[in-house]
Amino acid sequence: MxxxxxxxxxxxxxxxxxxxxxxxxxxxxxxxxxxxxxxxxxxxxxxxxxxxxxxxxxxxxxxxxxxxxxxxxxxxxxxxxxxxxxxxxxxxxxxxxxxxxxxxPVYQLLGGRSRDGVMVYAHASGNDTAELLDDVARFLDEGYLAVRAQAAVPEVGGTYGVRKGKVYEPAASALPDEQPWSTEAYLDFAPTYLAAVRERFGFGFHLLHDVHHRLSPIEAARFGKAVEDLRLFWMEDPTPAENQEAFRLIRQHTTTPIAVGENLSSIWDVQHLITEQLIDYVRTTVVHAGGITHLRRIFDLAALYQVRTGSHGAGDLSPVSMAAAVHVDLAVPNFGIQEHMGHVDGVDEVFRTGVRFADGMLHPSEEPGLGVEYDDEAAAGFPYEPRYLPVARRLDGSVHDW
CATH class of the missing domain: 3.30.390.10 (Enolase-like, N-terminal domain)
Incomplete structure (x- = not known):
């Protein structure tokens, strides 16, 4: 044996x-x-x-x-x-x-294909609305069927989701970057740039937006109602998920779909959200929710309540996780969408993956297993560097949810 x-x-x-x-x-x-x-x-x-x-x-x-x-x-x-x-x-x-x-390949062990490919969304951003619109155009030209849109709030220097380089990477300093935040300015501005995206590009693609836990329940309800006519695919993490009954209040005021779960780690963390149908997409991941075995268990529960999948896929998930996610996404019946941010330069030197992008979708390797290899020699050239995620502070100096 x-x-x-x-x-x-x-x-x-x-x-x-x-x-x-x-x-x-x-x-x-x-x-x-x-x-x-x-x-x-x-x-x-x-x-x-x-x-x-x-x-x-x-x-x-x-x-x-x-x-x-x-x-x-x-x-x-x-x-x-x-x-x-x-x-x-x-x-x-x-x-x-x-x-x-x-x-x-692993997806065959999970029951085989339920679809031909895995639809993914890209991350468009800008320091203002004009830059955001140019970025959305770039991703649509590359064939993406879904795009997340984030823009810097005027006169607020720490807006979430606006990348500085090729790929958005928030963990970029030896100590946490402390970023300012104004909920009031965000609520005034975000609906305007999302409307500008629809005005320029129409409704022929899926438009997503990440609130990133920044709003109270009633503020999130106000935001969701304000953007209903823009037909968002989802508003992500509108309020912190610790108080899960808060999502019932949001539901009472808006039909904008809700996605939650990237920082939740078990079926018990999302059980109430799913069984009470307080969310539309569950965003738990292979790497943070117990692997393929436990993620499949979460997704099977979600399927019973017409909740679809929308797993987190930022750059902090290695190509191993992304490959595993694609295998799971390909197999489950209630797949919704997969986040696909890509990775910074150097990652492909350490990880060799067979996952490929085509026609707005990711496709897995057909090699046995996950189809990922790790290069020890290349990895030796990239030693560990302490890095922290940012901290958000309101304009009065108090710590806010990042």
Whole structure:
């Protein structure tokens, strides 16, 4: 019987920090899992290296579900982003191994294709409305069927989502960047630039917008109502999800669809939101919600309540996670859309992935497993660099939700 012989925690920073778990079996088969928790990477690396890896040696790599339960129930301390990201890395690596042993891409192990490709959305942004419109045009020209639009609020220097380079990367400094925020200015401005996008480009594509937890429930209701005629695909994270009943208030005032869940880590975190139909899209991810095994469980629950998937896919998800996401997206019946931000220069030197973009969709590798390889030699040239996500402060100096 094949057993797990080695598990390595690999940390590299090709433009941004990634933590990768590589599991090797006694038969020489390797599997990769993403263990990146943006801004808290070393917490997961330590959890894996010090507490999980010793438990894996000698285990049967084929027992994916049993290993998931062993790491989750056996730890006693359950849930939370560090624990669930570590479990996700193990789970994803074991699915990668299972696909390689079977000689099949992972999506075939999940039941095969439910669609021909995975529709994705791009990230358009600008320092003003004119720049945003030019960016939207660029992505539409590249063939995207869906675009998220964000623009800097005038005279507020810390607006979320406006990139400075090729790819939006908020974790960019050794200490947190403290950014100003004005809810009032945002509520006045955001509907105007979203309207400008529709006025110039029409309704022949999907338009998305990320509020990024910045509004109170009634403010979010006001925003959703103000943009109803623009037919947003969704407004993302309109208010923090800790108070989930807040979404019922938003529902009472607007028909703009709601997407939530990128920073939630288990089925229990989203159970109420789904079963009460307080959201339209669940944004949990392979890497932060317990891997392929647990993400599929979340998506199956969502399907019962006509909630569709819309997984987070920012640059802090390594190509391992993106490949795993595409395999899951391809198989589940209630797929909605997949975020696709791309990665900064250097990432493709460390990770070789078979995922490709065409006609507004991502397509997985047909190689056995996930179809991703890790280059140790290239990774050695990108040592870890401490980086933090920003902190938002209101104009009076008080800390706000970033």
């Amino acid at each position: 094949s057993t797990i012989e080695r598990a390595e925690v690999l940390v590299a920073s090709p433009g941004r920090n990634f933590v990768t778990l590589r599991i090797t079996t006694s038969d020489g088969v390797t599997g990769l899992g993403d263990a990146t928790l943006n801004g808290r990477e070393l917490a997961v690396a330590s959890y894996l290296r010090d507490h999980v890896v010793p438990l894996l040696i000698g285990r049967d790599p084929a027992r994916v579900e049993d290993t998931w339960q062993y790491l989750y129930r056996g730890a006693y301390w359950r849930r939370g982003p560090v624990t669930m990201t570590a479990i996700a890395a193990v789970d994803t690596a074991l699915w990668d191994i299972k696909g390689k042993v079977a000689g099949l």
